[in-house]
Amino acid sequence: MSELLDGVRAGRVESVPGLVEPLTAADRKEALAALKALRTELRGWQWGRWRERGQIQRALVVAGAGCHTGAAAAAAWLGARDLREGSRLPHILLLDLLSDREPAWLGDVAHRLAGRASTAELDYPFISGLVRLSGCPAPATDGYVHGWVDAAAPRDGLLASLREDPQVRVMVPRLFGTAELPRPLAWYNDPAEPHHWPSVLTALAEEGVVERRLLVDSSVARLLRGGVPGDLVFFLNLLDRLALTPDEEREHISDWIAMASDGTSQVAGHAQGVLARLAVSGALPARSLADMSRSVLFRSEKKLVRAQLVLLGKVLRADSGSAGELLPAVAEAFGHEDTGVQERALKLVARHLSTVESGLRSELAAAAALLSPVHRARATEVFGELPAEPDPGPYEEFLPPAPEPVRLEPAPATLAELVEEVSALVIAGGDMPTFERTLDGLVRHAHRDRTALADALRDALADRWWLDDTAAHHRDERFSRSTRGVEVVAASLLGKVSERMLSQANARGTASSSCAHSALNGVIDARLWEAAHLVRAKPVPFLLATPTWSTGALDPEVLVERLAEYQRLRATPAPVDFAQALLRVRRGRHPETARAAAALGTPEADRLAAWLIEEGTALPALGRTGAAGAAGASEPTEQSEQAEQIERSEPSGAGRWWPRSRTKAQRLLAERRERLVIHREFPRAFQWLGRTEIRTRSHCYHWGGELTRSWPAVLPEDRDTLAAWLLPEVVGCAEHDQRAGAWWLPLLAESGGPAGLALHRALAYGLGARHPEDRLSAVDALLVLAARGDLDGSLLGQELATLVDSGPVKLNRLADSARTAAATGAYGTVWSVLRAALPALLVPGAARAGTARPGLGEILSVAAECVERCGAADEISGLPEVAGRAGTSRVTAQAARLLAALRSESDQSKPKLA
Structure with a gap:
């Protein structure tokens, strides 16, 4: 026993099995107590002895496994975090040491280790060896399945390896039940590659090694269950490689309908394609197609919506008798937010209206009340006189209540x-x-x-x-x-x-x-x-x-x-x-x-x-000089000049005015005196406030630290200055597709101090951020500023136009933010921003001379909806020219819609806050 302890302390892991085997049960029990004491000792070692400790831990794992007699205790020892520290088990030594144990004991240890989510995948070689020695069933845990996939042969020999694997018939079905897809299954994007998993599983099904029906049904069930989009691609690729027969597709009609209605975009597109084939062949009942259409036509993906209308048109042309079932579903698209979809639906209904009875025509005419005003003239031609619209009364702008700061709870009393x-x-x-x-x-x-x-x-x-x-x-x-x-x-x-x-x-x-x-x-x-x-x-x-x-x-x-x-x-x-x-x-x-x-x-x-x-x-860093300088430090020259103009025309944050007649030398002298006072009256940690410029760096290591969330509370009455300093974080969300950089916008919107150029510029970047959660933060800040009366719609619109023209903000992202804000009831607020941005946006960008900017149609659509709701009557420079262009592009159609809304007579009063 003393030799065993000496070997463990020396880290001689290869010699441990030979030292454990001669020990009697009593010796092992006594040795186990000493091994536990050594384990406790290792926990207190300083981090500088990590190499020595790691060698001892490997030997300690093997020795303790050999000395434990209970399966539960042995599994706990083998999986202990402080003995492993993320390393693999020396499985060859352990299997050799434990090979003389009872099969039931080995199987119990195997299943206990497989149930440890933190180490099961890492310990697969050892667990699978225990399964082989004991003859027990293979564990069904996710970690064991992931380990089996990882242990499969390199991709060039995957098919041959799985053919010979005795576990393949048991493990393949379990691939479809894991919470997350094993990583190697999603490594390759080409499902047709013969050495990739989709092709290999298809080949195994053709050879009868695994059941084809199992692969089909399990893939469909997994797609129905949903999950990470990247994982679902594997099951779509597998179905493509399996090339389902018409009979197999018909067996899952209800599943395809559910996927088309609620699945991810890619899954819904696949299901829609299958249902389209079934519908054209007559295998999909009209009632099922109508039910599916009611869901698909209101998905946000326009590609799916348009494809569904095309499919409905094909079915109606092939079977005019189905119009009674299908046209009511088409008419529900009259209420779609996209007027282009409304127009397509109206044309489809008009084409087949003569084939339905008068009662259904009356129902369809009533549904036409949902159409945008731009389509009402055409709807009148189709249906005749439409039901009178109810008088909406004066327009009311619905904004969230201006948030009131919450008083902090007192410090914990006990x-x-x-x-x-x-x-x-x-x-x-x-x-x-x-x-x-x-x-x-x-x-x-x-x-x-x-x-x-x-x-x-x-x-x-x-x-x-x-x-x-x-x-x-x-x-x-x-x-x-x-x-x-x-x-x-x-x-x-x-x-x-x-x-x-x-x-x-x-x-x-x-x-x-x-x-x-x-x-x-x-x-x-x-x-x-x-x-x-x-x-x-x-x-x-x-x-x-x-x-x-x-x-x-x-x-x-x-x-x-x-x-x-x-x-x-x-x-x-x-x-x-x-x-x-x-x-x-x-x-x-x-x-x-x-x-x-x-x-x-x-x-x-x-x-x-x-x-x-x-x-x-006075604190120069909190004055307009510091804020404007920081805001414009990394921006184009014209924006810096605009910041300087604002600086010269507004009072500083410290209560001073910079007279226009004061020379630069006088200002510098005054600022130097102020800095001297700051050095006398403020501790060293605050003396940077004596600078007139504070550098902002987009690439520094301070983002995401544990103190970050307290930054706004350092200067709660200087939100514009803070916005200038924090600007690089939200710039990265728009320019470099970074995530979670707009978290501070709602906090500053609720803070004190003026809301000037820097905050509006940061808000503009946030509205054009890459990720939806960042855009939602910017929308929240926009609504809070509007509710408090601090939003300058013209300034924000000008900033947005500048950023769109220079490239950081994409119009499709801005349109999504604007639509989200407007949907809360803030149509007048959103229009006040878009009204200022549109004249510049209607001019083609320098990189695409002669063509409209990508996403302009989306912005015009949101603007038109805002005007239709709030009844504005402004003139937008360049809008008549865009609306009068030849063709039927979305930009032209939405420009015409917006122009018509602006020119229409409106009895609504001026917007008022509610």
């Missing part, structure tokens, strides 16, 4: 609640309000009873890396680079970081930060380092900067009350905490609150009083 909040925040992260409440709670409870708080946190955070025997200088080094949220405060409470490191980190600040994002991170880090120092050496009763509102804003009256309580308790405000509180105070003149602050007589209260009456320190 120690148990606080510890629970800290644990959740450390493990899973959280939003800004949770972070602020938890940080304030740590400071409050440390002031009351630091020892009790430390004891409670030690138990709750026992698994954190900084509580092990990591060297103190390593902990200090890592926490000096990143606070990791409230972890640094918890670590300080438990004495796991030095006060010297906290002081140095705070003194270092972010004066030389490389970009705006690191500057914002630096403020949050500085607050955390300072809080970690306060709870350790200089407890304060609570934090001054904790917001009162969900936007991050702080009511000035609340800050005065907190300063008064500090004065009563003779507590000294912390510099970083107080500076952040100043930046969060709601702007504007507050003379009464300023007088109350001045009456306290403390230096901090005097600074607050000067701040509230706009006589405090």
Whole structure:
């Protein structure tokens, strides 16, 4: 036994089986206790010994498997995460060591390991060996199936390998039941390649190795179930290779109809093609075709909708007797959002109207009331006099209620609640309000009873890396680079970081930060380092900067009350905490609150009083110079000039006016004086606010960090400046198809401060983002700004036109965003944006001289619907020329529709908010 332990400690994994086999049952039991003690010892080793630990762990896995007598204990040992650390089992050694065990024991271990989702696929070679030795049935778990696919021979020999595989008849049916498709099945896009899985499975079916009916029925069932589009392509390819017979297709008519109605676009297209063949051949009943059409005609994919109308036309021409069943389904398309679809449906109904009875013609005429006004004249020719439309009354603009900030809940009152909040925040992260409440709670409870708080946190955070025997200088080094949220405060409470490191980190600040994002991170880090120092050496009763509102804003009256309580308790405000509180105070003149602050007589209260009456320190970075410079830093020259014009004509964010007559030298001198004041009055972490320009970089490492969600709360009253600094993230969503870069747009829409050029430009990029979730964030921000009266539709429309012309924003994406916003009832708001953008959009782009821009028809369609709803009567430059072009293109048709809507007489009143 001692030789076994020595071999394990030396990492000699190949010698372990020979050392285990001679041991008696008693020896193995005794050795197992020593092996468990060694396992516990390894957990406490420092990370620098990772190579030595890995060698010992491999030997330990083999030795422990040989010493365990119970199947459950052996499987738990073999699958233990701390022994494996993502590595494969040495399956050859283990199979040789365990080959003398009972078959039932081996089978039990195999099925237990196959049931471990985290390691089953990785352990397939070992599990399959156990199955072979024991003769037990193959496990049916997803991990085992994935491992079987991975272990199949290279693609050039796949068919021969599967022919000889004794498990193939059992495993092939299980391919269709996994939650996710095994990766190798989706590696290749060419289903006709003879060495790819679809071709190989088809060949096995032709040879009788697997049942053809099983492949057909299972593929159809999997397509019905749905899933990841990339996975479903495999089953479509397999059906194509199997080349279903007409009889096989007829057996699944109801399944094809369900796929065409609710499947993904590609699946629906395949099902529609099958049903089209059946319908033309007469195998699909007219009633089934009508039911299918009612669903397909209202799908968002226009290709499917048009193909369905073509199919209906073919069936009606071949069998005019089916018109009674099919025309009502066609007439439902009169309410489609696309007027082109409406026109096709109207033509189809008109062509076959004479074949139906008068009662059905009356029903079809009633359905024509759903048609767009542009088609009503033609509908009157087809059906005669149409039913009178109900008077809609004055148009009302439905916007969501202007969101009201939510008051933050107080910090957790009890120690148990606080510890629970800290644990959740450390493990899973959280939003800004949770972070602020938890940080304030740590400071409050440390002031009351630091020892009790430390004891409670030690138990709750026992698994954190900084509580092990990591060297103190390593902990200090890592926490000096990143606070990791409230972890640094918890670590300080438990004495796991030095006060010297906290002081140095705070003194270092972010004066030389490389970009705006690191500057914002630096403020949050500085607050955390300072809080970690306060709870350790200089407890304060609570934090001054904790917001009162969900936007991050702080009511000035609340800050005065907190300063008064500090004065009563003779507590000294912390510099970083107080500076952040100043930046969060709601702007504007507050003379009464300023007088109350001045009456306290403390230096901090005097600074607050000067701040509230706009006589405090000016911050150049938050003025129009900084915002405009950042917004235009990476933009075309004409946009930078526009930003400078706005700067010269509007007041700065700090309450100053730049007189037009002031020379550049005078401005620079004034800014230098301001920066000197900032260096005297603000901590180092805030001194970057003294710059007139803050760099924004589209390629830096700060995106997606754990502090990102708190950025808007650093400057909750300066949303336009923040928008300028965060602009690169949303630019990437439009230009480079990045994802999740528009999350901050709704937050800034709800924040304070002016909504200027930078925010509208960011909104324009967001409306043209590649991914739907980012466009939805931009639509939310658009509606919030409109509801608050902060949206400048003309400015946004001009920005959109510029971005479409220069390329980042695609019209089809913009049309989707505009349609989504309009569908909420904000037709007038959307029209105010499109009205400003359309004159430039109607002009052909430089890259496609003489032709309309791609997607222009979609934009015109949304614009026409908005005008038809809100009754606008504007004149759009260039619209009559586009509407008067020869041809029947979508652009021409929608331009004519929009022009007709603008020129029509309207009794509706001006839009009003509801």
